[in-house]
Amino acid sequence: MAIEKLESGNYYHIYSHAVGGRDLFRTPDNYDCFLSLYDKYISPIAETFAWVLMSNHFHFLVRIKENVCYKYSNADGSFDAVRFNEIKWETTDLSVCEAPDSVKIPKPEKHFSHLFNSYAKYYNTKYGSKGTMFERPFKRKLIDNKEYLKRVIRYIHNNPVHHGFCEHILEYPWSSYLSCISIKPTKLQREKVVGWFDNKANFKTMHDKKVEIIEIEKWLDL
Template sequence: MKTIQPLKNGKLYHIYNRGINSDVIFNENSNYEYFLKLYDKHIDPIAETFAWCLMKNHFHFLVRIKDVEKITTEKKILPSQSFSNLFNAYTKAFNKSNHRHGPMFERPFKRKLIENESYFQNLITYIHNNPVHHNICEHPLEYPWSSYITCLSDKPTKIKRKEVLEMFTDVENFKNVHKQKRNYFAIETFLGI
């Protein structure tokens, strides 16, 4: 059996998962909104977010786990426990409103350590282009449940927008790189998707 690596402080991770048997985990706008509200509650205190995308049956987050002294939770809990708390709270609410029971997400949630800048940049475009890749829309600008629009906005955000845009040099290059047709097979193979 494969050993699950703990999330380490100061490290970048791609956090992703899907519904059991690829079942739907978001079936209406209020589900997406509630999941993001819970994400803010459980994950913002322990991680910085660079990119995210919520799809009907799966999700992607690109985060850096905060250094211990920057974690703002009242009790110091392990970062992986914060993610578990998010998934459990969402599952309880979804089950109650949809008259279902049992787990929703595959366990354990998937995580990949990001160790180089090139992969980090490619992962941002992969996450934002996930709805395009799955033929939901033709451009990430058309999809409301990702951080792509937030990266282009001037509105206040907790997303590490400045750092993301610097990774692409500037806003125009960010847009141009996202427009390029890419084969994400290598990323999906690496992720085991």
């Protein structure tokens, strides 16, 4: 089956599991490292609306940005994880770029690949392990319905409850739920997320209601 390409302007549920029954995260430092790498590789090309990191899997709800390009500062114009810091990011109208030979439209799939490879390198070095950590290719589902968008957000935030890590989502630190109900600065698209639920009070109320776990996981092929 063909893997769906990530198209600019679209919303996607991005998710993946560890391979071979291994854990992706052992300590708080592991979670923090993954989120830091996520910000480095994914934030330039996608807006994030919800996320959760579990011990052996994760979920993200993102929207791929439009009119994003980057200009190379390295001479040969190559792009890999090692030279990622040399890239000058711009959001622009690609039709009026002054120097098209030095401009490249990012491939979102490549950015996720850099994220996973960079984290695997960190993890394997730290714990003396080897091999691939994430299922390949990573899974993605196009979300083109507002009601399902809201269901997916509730599903993502309630994942720790569903898997028995806590009794209420307030108790779990590694999801975007706490950012959504907080007033602290965040790169999460908090205002849009809460706005989809009308207001913060209704956001909390809807998250306390039963989530259609079986229906959603069947749709996600989990």
